[in-house]
Amino acid sequence: MHLGTTLTQFLIEEQRRVQGATGDFTGLLNDVVTAIKMISNGVNHGGLLGVLGAAGSENVQGEEQKKMDVISNEIFLKRNEWAGHLAAMASEEMDEPYQIPPGNPRGKYLLLFDPLDGSSNMDVNVSVGSIFSILRCPGDKNVDGPTPVEAFLQPGVKQVCAGYAIYGPSTMLVLTTGHGVNGFTLDPNVGEFVLTHENMRIPEDTKEFAINMSNYRFWEAPVRRYVDECIQGKEGPRGKDFNMRWVASMVAEVHRILTRGGVFMYPMDSKLKEKGGKLRLMYEANPMSFIVEQAGGASSTGHSRILEIQPTHIHQRVPVILGSKNEVERIVAYHKEAAEKAA
Ligand SMILES: O=P(O)(O)OC[C@H]1O[C@](O)(COP(=O)(O)O)[C@@H](O)[C@@H]1O
Numbered sequence: 604m605h606l607g608t609t610l611t612q613f614l615i616e617e618q619r620r621v622q623g624a625t626g627d628f629t630g631l632l633n634d635v636v637t638a639i640k641m642i643s644n645g646v647n648h649g650g651l652l653g654v655l656g657a658a659g660s661e662n663v664q665g666e667e668q669k670k671m672d673v674i675s676n677e678i679f680l681k682r683n684e685w686a687g688h689l690a691a692m693a694s695e696e697m698d699e700p701y702q703i704p705p706g707n708p709r710g711k712y713l714l715l716f717d718p719l720d721g722s723s724n725m726d727v728n729v730s731v732g733s734i735f736s737i738l739r740c741p742g743d744k745n746v747d748g749p750t751p752v753e754a755f756l757q758p759g760v761k762q763v764c765a766g767y768a769i770y771g772p773s774t775m776l777v778l779t780t781g782h783g784v785n786g787f788t789l790d791p792n793v794g795e796f797v798l799t800h801e802n803m804r805i806p807e808d809t810k811e812f813a814i815n816m817s818n819y820r821f822w823e824a825p826v827r828r829y830v831d832e833c834i835q836g837k838e839g840p841r842g843k844d845f846n847m848r849w850v851a852s853m854v855a856e857v858h859r860i861l862t863r864g865g866v867f868m869y870p871m872d873s874k875l876k877e878k879g880g881k882l883r884l885m886y887e888a889n890p891m892s893f894i895v896e897q898a899g900g901a902s903s904t905g906h907s908r909i910l911e912i913q914p915t916h917i918h919q920r921v922p923v924i925l926g927s928k929n930e931v932e933r934i935v936a937y938h939k940e941a942a943e944k945a946a
Protein backbone atom coordinates (compact mmCIF):
# COMPACT_ATOMS: atom_id res chain seq x y z
CA MET A 604 0.00 0.00 0.00
CA HIS A 605 1.32 3.48 -0.76
CA LEU A 606 0.42 7.00 0.25
CA GLY A 607 -2.34 8.23 -2.05
CA THR A 608 -4.20 4.90 -1.92
CA THR A 609 -7.90 5.53 -1.41
CA LEU A 610 -9.70 3.99 1.54
CA THR A 611 -11.86 1.91 -0.82
CA GLN A 612 -8.74 0.46 -2.48
CA PHE A 613 -7.16 -0.13 0.91
CA LEU A 614 -10.19 -2.05 2.21
CA ILE A 615 -10.46 -4.22 -0.88
CA GLU A 616 -6.72 -5.03 -0.72
CA GLU A 617 -6.99 -5.86 2.95
CA GLN A 618 -9.97 -8.16 2.37
CA ARG A 619 -8.10 -9.95 -0.44
CA ARG A 620 -5.51 -10.96 2.13
CA VAL A 621 -8.23 -12.57 4.30
CA GLN A 622 -9.18 -15.91 2.80
CA GLY A 623 -12.89 -16.52 2.54
CA ALA A 624 -13.83 -12.84 2.92
CA THR A 625 -17.30 -12.33 1.49
CA GLY A 626 -17.12 -8.57 1.00
CA ASP A 627 -19.58 -8.09 3.86
CA PHE A 628 -17.05 -6.35 6.06
CA THR A 629 -15.92 -4.00 3.26
CA GLY A 630 -19.58 -3.17 2.60
CA LEU A 631 -20.15 -2.43 6.26
CA LEU A 632 -17.13 -0.16 6.48
CA ASN A 633 -18.24 1.67 3.35
CA ASP A 634 -21.54 2.47 5.05
CA VAL A 635 -19.77 3.60 8.23
CA VAL A 636 -17.53 5.83 6.10
CA THR A 637 -20.54 7.35 4.33
CA ALA A 638 -22.04 8.17 7.73
CA ILE A 639 -18.76 9.79 8.76
CA LYS A 640 -18.65 11.93 5.59
CA MET A 641 -22.21 13.11 6.25
CA ILE A 642 -21.43 13.98 9.88
CA SER A 643 -18.27 15.75 8.75
CA ASN A 644 -20.37 17.84 6.40
CA GLY A 645 -22.77 18.78 9.21
CA VAL A 646 -19.96 19.58 11.64
CA ASN A 647 -18.11 21.69 9.04
CA HIS A 648 -21.17 23.78 8.21
CA GLY A 649 -22.01 24.34 11.91
CA GLY A 650 -24.00 27.50 12.42
CA LEU A 651 -24.77 27.74 8.69
CA LEU A 652 -26.95 24.63 8.98
CA GLY A 653 -28.33 25.57 12.39
CA VAL A 654 -26.84 22.47 14.04
CA LEU A 655 -25.19 24.16 17.03
CA GLY A 656 -26.64 24.21 20.54
CA ALA A 657 -28.64 21.90 22.77
CA ALA A 658 -31.28 19.49 21.49
CA GLY A 659 -33.36 20.02 24.65
CA SER A 660 -33.15 16.32 25.61
CA GLU A 661 -31.01 13.98 27.70
CA ASN A 662 -29.45 10.66 26.69
CA VAL A 663 -29.50 7.41 28.66
CA GLN A 664 -26.49 8.61 30.66
CA GLY A 665 -28.46 11.64 31.86
CA GLU A 666 -26.23 13.96 29.78
CA GLU A 667 -27.58 16.92 27.84
CA GLN A 668 -27.74 16.06 24.14
CA LYS A 669 -26.48 18.55 21.60
CA LYS A 670 -28.39 18.88 18.32
CA MET A 671 -25.44 17.36 16.53
CA ASP A 672 -25.40 14.34 18.92
CA VAL A 673 -28.95 13.51 17.83
CA ILE A 674 -28.29 14.18 14.12
CA SER A 675 -25.06 12.12 14.10
CA ASN A 676 -26.80 9.22 15.83
CA GLU A 677 -29.57 9.26 13.23
CA ILE A 678 -27.03 9.35 10.39
CA PHE A 679 -25.19 6.30 11.78
CA LEU A 680 -28.47 4.36 12.11
CA LYS A 681 -29.85 5.22 8.68
CA ARG A 682 -26.61 4.58 6.78
CA ASN A 683 -26.12 1.18 8.42
CA GLU A 684 -29.56 -0.38 8.82
CA TRP A 685 -30.36 -1.28 5.22
CA ALA A 686 -27.54 -3.29 3.63
CA GLY A 687 -27.69 -6.58 5.50
CA HIS A 688 -24.26 -6.43 7.15
CA LEU A 689 -25.50 -5.91 10.71
CA ALA A 690 -27.47 -7.87 13.28
CA ALA A 691 -27.94 -4.78 15.51
CA MET A 692 -26.32 -1.54 16.65
CA ALA A 693 -25.62 0.08 20.02
CA SER A 694 -25.04 3.78 20.57
CA GLU A 695 -24.13 6.15 23.37
CA GLU A 696 -27.33 7.99 22.58
CA MET A 697 -29.72 5.02 22.90
CA ASP A 698 -30.78 3.12 25.97
CA GLU A 699 -31.31 -0.25 24.24
CA PRO A 700 -29.67 -1.85 21.18
CA TYR A 701 -31.12 -0.67 17.87
CA GLN A 702 -32.73 -3.54 15.99
CA ILE A 703 -32.58 -3.79 12.20
CA PRO A 704 -36.09 -2.82 10.99
CA PRO A 705 -38.37 -5.73 10.00
CA GLY A 706 -38.08 -6.41 6.28
CA ASN A 707 -34.43 -5.33 6.09
CA PRO A 708 -31.84 -8.11 5.69
CA ARG A 709 -29.83 -9.00 8.79
CA GLY A 710 -26.09 -9.65 8.88
CA LYS A 711 -23.36 -11.10 11.03
CA TYR A 712 -21.78 -8.00 12.57
CA LEU A 713 -22.58 -5.70 15.48
CA LEU A 714 -21.77 -1.99 15.29
CA LEU A 715 -21.24 0.10 18.42
CA PHE A 716 -20.61 3.83 18.29
CA ASP A 717 -20.26 7.16 20.00
CA PRO A 718 -21.70 9.18 17.10
CA LEU A 719 -20.25 12.49 18.28
CA ASP A 720 -17.47 12.52 20.84
CA GLY A 721 -16.53 15.69 22.67
CA SER A 722 -19.79 17.27 21.59
CA SER A 723 -19.46 20.05 24.19
CA ASN A 724 -16.80 21.37 21.78
CA MET A 725 -19.29 21.82 18.92
CA ASP A 726 -20.54 25.23 20.00
CA VAL A 727 -16.99 26.59 20.50
CA ASN A 728 -15.74 25.31 17.13
CA VAL A 729 -13.12 22.93 18.52
CA SER A 730 -12.39 19.41 17.18
CA VAL A 731 -14.98 16.68 17.74
CA GLY A 732 -15.11 13.11 16.44
CA SER A 733 -16.95 9.81 16.05
CA ILE A 734 -15.79 6.48 17.51
CA PHE A 735 -16.88 3.01 16.38
CA SER A 736 -16.27 -0.65 17.19
CA ILE A 737 -17.25 -3.74 15.18
CA LEU A 738 -17.87 -7.16 16.73
CA ARG A 739 -19.10 -10.45 15.27
CA CYS A 740 -22.60 -11.33 16.39
CA PRO A 741 -22.58 -14.73 18.05
CA GLY A 742 -25.21 -17.23 16.92
CA ASP A 743 -27.22 -17.60 13.75
CA LYS A 744 -28.00 -14.36 11.86
CA ASN A 745 -31.16 -15.87 10.38
CA VAL A 746 -32.80 -16.50 13.73
CA ASP A 747 -35.92 -14.35 14.06
CA GLY A 748 -36.43 -11.93 16.91
CA PRO A 749 -34.37 -9.10 18.31
CA THR A 750 -30.63 -9.40 18.92
CA PRO A 751 -30.23 -9.59 22.70
CA VAL A 752 -28.03 -7.20 24.66
CA GLU A 753 -25.89 -10.20 25.70
CA ALA A 754 -24.64 -10.54 22.10
CA PHE A 755 -22.80 -7.22 22.54
CA LEU A 756 -21.17 -8.10 25.85
CA GLN A 757 -17.81 -9.26 24.47
CA PRO A 758 -14.41 -8.12 25.71
CA GLY A 759 -12.48 -5.64 23.56
CA VAL A 760 -10.01 -8.29 22.40
CA LYS A 761 -12.86 -9.67 20.26
CA GLN A 762 -13.18 -6.50 18.15
CA VAL A 763 -12.90 -7.12 14.41
CA CYS A 764 -12.29 -3.45 13.70
CA ALA A 765 -12.16 -0.15 15.54
CA GLY A 766 -11.88 3.36 14.25
CA TYR A 767 -12.48 7.01 14.83
CA ALA A 768 -13.07 10.06 12.70
CA ILE A 769 -11.72 13.41 13.79
CA TYR A 770 -13.46 16.52 12.48
CA GLY A 771 -10.62 19.00 12.86
CA PRO A 772 -8.80 21.36 10.47
CA SER A 773 -9.12 18.35 8.15
CA THR A 774 -11.39 15.32 8.55
CA MET A 775 -9.44 12.14 9.19
CA LEU A 776 -10.37 8.51 9.64
CA VAL A 777 -8.04 6.30 11.67
CA LEU A 778 -8.68 2.58 11.84
CA THR A 779 -7.38 -0.84 12.72
CA THR A 780 -8.50 -4.35 11.82
CA GLY A 781 -5.78 -5.86 14.00
CA HIS A 782 -2.93 -5.35 11.53
CA GLY A 783 -1.57 -1.97 12.63
CA VAL A 784 -3.16 1.46 12.42
CA ASN A 785 -3.63 3.57 9.31
CA GLY A 786 -4.86 7.15 8.93
CA PHE A 787 -6.80 8.55 5.96
CA THR A 788 -7.55 12.20 5.20
CA LEU A 789 -10.79 13.25 3.52
CA ASP A 790 -10.19 15.08 0.28
CA PRO A 791 -13.27 17.32 0.36
CA ASN A 792 -13.09 18.08 -3.36
CA VAL A 793 -13.21 14.42 -4.35
CA GLY A 794 -15.19 13.05 -1.40
CA GLU A 795 -12.69 10.21 -0.80
CA PHE A 796 -10.54 9.30 2.18
CA VAL A 797 -6.91 8.95 1.06
CA LEU A 798 -4.13 7.12 2.93
CA THR A 799 -1.90 9.83 4.43
CA HIS A 800 -0.65 8.26 7.69
CA GLU A 801 0.58 4.73 7.08
CA ASN A 802 1.35 2.39 10.00
CA MET A 803 0.94 4.97 12.79
CA ARG A 804 3.15 4.27 15.83
CA ILE A 805 3.06 5.78 19.32
CA PRO A 806 6.52 6.63 20.73
CA GLU A 807 7.15 4.60 23.91
CA ASP A 808 8.27 7.63 25.93
CA THR A 809 6.73 11.05 26.20
CA LYS A 810 6.87 14.42 27.96
CA GLU A 811 3.16 15.22 27.53
CA PHE A 812 0.13 14.25 29.57
CA ALA A 813 -3.60 14.99 29.24
CA ILE A 814 -5.98 15.02 32.18
CA ASN A 815 -8.76 17.25 33.47
CA MET A 816 -6.76 18.94 36.25
CA SER A 817 -9.90 20.41 37.83
CA ASN A 818 -10.59 16.92 39.22
CA TYR A 819 -7.27 16.83 41.10
CA ARG A 820 -8.88 16.76 44.54
CA PHE A 821 -11.01 13.73 43.60
CA TRP A 822 -8.20 11.56 42.17
CA GLU A 823 -6.74 8.49 43.80
CA ALA A 824 -3.19 8.62 45.22
CA PRO A 825 -1.34 6.92 42.30
CA VAL A 826 -2.68 9.42 39.73
CA ARG A 827 -1.86 12.37 42.00
CA ARG A 828 1.64 10.98 42.47
CA TYR A 829 2.15 10.64 38.71
CA VAL A 830 0.92 14.15 37.90
CA ASP A 831 2.76 15.71 40.86
CA GLU A 832 6.00 14.17 39.60
CA CYS A 833 5.37 15.42 36.04
CA ILE A 834 4.75 19.00 37.09
CA GLN A 835 7.89 19.09 39.25
CA GLY A 836 9.69 18.93 35.89
CA LYS A 837 13.50 18.95 35.67
CA GLU A 838 13.82 19.51 39.42
CA GLY A 839 11.59 16.53 40.29
CA PRO A 840 12.08 12.74 40.26
CA ARG A 841 11.40 12.51 36.50
CA GLY A 842 14.26 14.90 35.70
CA LYS A 843 12.48 16.43 32.69
CA ASP A 844 9.87 19.11 32.00
CA PHE A 845 6.39 17.95 30.95
CA ASN A 846 3.72 19.65 28.89
CA MET A 847 -0.03 19.35 29.49
CA ARG A 848 -3.00 19.36 27.09
CA TRP A 849 -6.77 18.99 27.60
CA VAL A 850 -9.09 19.33 24.60
CA ALA A 851 -12.09 17.67 26.34
CA SER A 852 -12.56 15.48 23.29
CA MET A 853 -11.12 11.99 23.66
CA VAL A 854 -10.80 11.64 19.89
CA ALA A 855 -8.58 14.73 19.71
CA GLU A 856 -6.44 13.54 22.64
CA VAL A 857 -5.95 10.05 21.16
CA HIS A 858 -5.19 11.52 17.75
CA ARG A 859 -2.48 13.75 19.23
CA ILE A 860 -1.02 10.75 21.08
CA LEU A 861 -0.97 8.69 17.86
CA THR A 862 0.78 11.54 16.13
CA ARG A 863 3.43 12.54 18.66
CA GLY A 864 3.03 10.38 21.80
CA GLY A 865 1.67 11.25 25.22
CA VAL A 866 -0.56 9.83 27.88
CA PHE A 867 -4.31 10.41 28.33
CA MET A 868 -6.10 9.79 31.60
CA TYR A 869 -9.71 9.82 32.68
CA PRO A 870 -8.96 7.89 35.86
CA MET A 871 -11.18 6.67 38.64
CA ASP A 872 -11.96 9.40 41.16
CA SER A 873 -14.08 9.72 44.28
CA LYS A 874 -17.01 11.39 42.50
CA LEU A 875 -17.06 8.80 39.68
CA LYS A 876 -16.79 5.76 41.93
CA GLU A 877 -20.48 4.85 41.85
CA LYS A 878 -20.65 5.11 38.05
CA GLY A 879 -17.45 3.09 37.57
CA GLY A 880 -15.60 5.86 35.69
CA LYS A 881 -16.34 8.58 33.13
CA LEU A 882 -15.73 7.02 29.73
CA ARG A 883 -17.83 4.26 28.23
CA LEU A 884 -16.16 0.88 27.80
CA MET A 885 -17.84 -0.46 24.70
CA TYR A 886 -17.84 2.51 22.32
CA GLU A 887 -15.10 4.78 23.73
CA ALA A 888 -12.50 2.86 25.77
CA ASN A 889 -12.46 -0.44 23.83
CA PRO A 890 -12.11 0.93 20.28
CA MET A 891 -9.52 3.50 21.40
CA SER A 892 -7.59 0.84 23.35
CA PHE A 893 -7.54 -1.47 20.31
CA ILE A 894 -6.15 1.35 18.16
CA VAL A 895 -3.60 2.43 20.78
CA GLU A 896 -2.32 -1.12 21.36
CA GLN A 897 -2.12 -1.75 17.62
CA ALA A 898 0.06 1.38 17.37
CA GLY A 899 2.46 0.07 20.02
CA GLY A 900 0.93 1.90 23.00
CA ALA A 901 -0.79 0.56 26.11
CA SER A 902 -4.20 0.99 27.72
CA SER A 903 -5.27 0.17 31.27
CA THR A 904 -7.76 1.06 33.98
CA GLY A 905 -4.73 1.43 36.28
CA HIS A 906 -5.29 -2.14 37.47
CA SER A 907 -6.06 -4.19 34.37
CA ARG A 908 -5.85 -4.20 30.57
CA ILE A 909 -9.01 -2.54 29.23
CA LEU A 910 -9.35 -4.91 26.26
CA GLU A 911 -9.70 -7.90 28.61
CA ILE A 912 -12.61 -6.55 30.66
CA GLN A 913 -15.72 -8.73 30.39
CA PRO A 914 -18.53 -6.19 29.94
CA THR A 915 -21.68 -6.50 31.99
CA HIS A 916 -23.61 -3.61 30.42
CA ILE A 917 -23.50 -1.85 27.04
CA HIS A 918 -23.22 1.56 28.71
CA GLN A 919 -20.67 0.42 31.31
CA ARG A 920 -18.05 3.02 32.29
CA VAL A 921 -14.37 2.45 33.07
CA PRO A 922 -11.32 4.43 34.18
CA VAL A 923 -8.97 4.98 31.22
CA ILE A 924 -5.19 5.47 31.12
CA LEU A 925 -3.72 5.11 27.63
CA GLY A 926 -0.89 6.16 25.36
CA SER A 927 2.90 5.87 25.36
CA LYS A 928 3.76 2.42 26.66
CA ASN A 929 6.45 3.23 29.24
CA GLU A 930 4.37 6.00 30.78
CA VAL A 931 1.21 3.84 31.06
CA GLU A 932 3.30 1.06 32.61
CA ARG A 933 4.69 3.53 35.16
CA ILE A 934 1.17 4.65 36.17
CA VAL A 935 0.05 1.00 36.45
CA ALA A 936 3.09 0.30 38.66
CA TYR A 937 2.09 3.24 40.91
CA HIS A 938 -1.40 1.69 41.26
CA LYS A 939 0.14 -1.67 42.12
CA GLU A 940 2.45 -0.18 44.75
CA ALA A 941 -0.45 1.72 46.34
CA ALA A 942 -2.64 -1.44 46.39
CA GLU A 943 0.19 -3.47 47.97
CA LYS A 944 0.74 -0.81 50.64
CA ALA A 945 -2.97 -0.74 51.45
CA ALA A 946 -3.19 -4.57 51.71
O1 LIG B 1 -15.95 17.36 30.74
P1 LIG B 1 -14.59 16.76 30.86
O2 LIG B 1 -14.27 16.30 32.23
O3 LIG B 1 -13.53 17.64 30.30
O4 LIG B 1 -14.65 15.41 29.99
C1 LIG B 1 -14.26 15.33 28.68
C2 LIG B 1 -14.39 13.90 28.23
O5 LIG B 1 -15.75 13.59 28.02
C3 LIG B 1 -15.98 13.20 26.68
O6 LIG B 1 -16.30 14.34 25.97
C4 LIG B 1 -17.11 12.23 26.56
O7 LIG B 1 -17.61 12.13 25.26
P2 LIG B 1 -19.09 12.61 24.76
O8 LIG B 1 -19.02 14.00 24.24
O9 LIG B 1 -19.31 11.59 23.67
O10 LIG B 1 -20.03 12.44 25.92
C5 LIG B 1 -14.61 12.69 26.22
O11 LIG B 1 -14.44 12.77 24.85
C6 LIG B 1 -13.67 13.63 26.95
O12 LIG B 1 -12.43 13.05 27.18
Ligand SMILES: [Mg+2]
Nearest residue numbers: 717720721887
Ligand atom coordinates in the same frame (compact mmCIF):
# COMPACT_ATOMS: atom_id res chain seq x y z
MG1 LIG C 1 -17.62 10.37 23.83
Ligand SMILES: [Mg+2]
Nearest residue numbers: 695717719720
Ligand atom coordinates in the same frame (compact mmCIF):
# COMPACT_ATOMS: atom_id res chain seq x y z
MG1 LIG D 1 -20.84 11.33 22.29
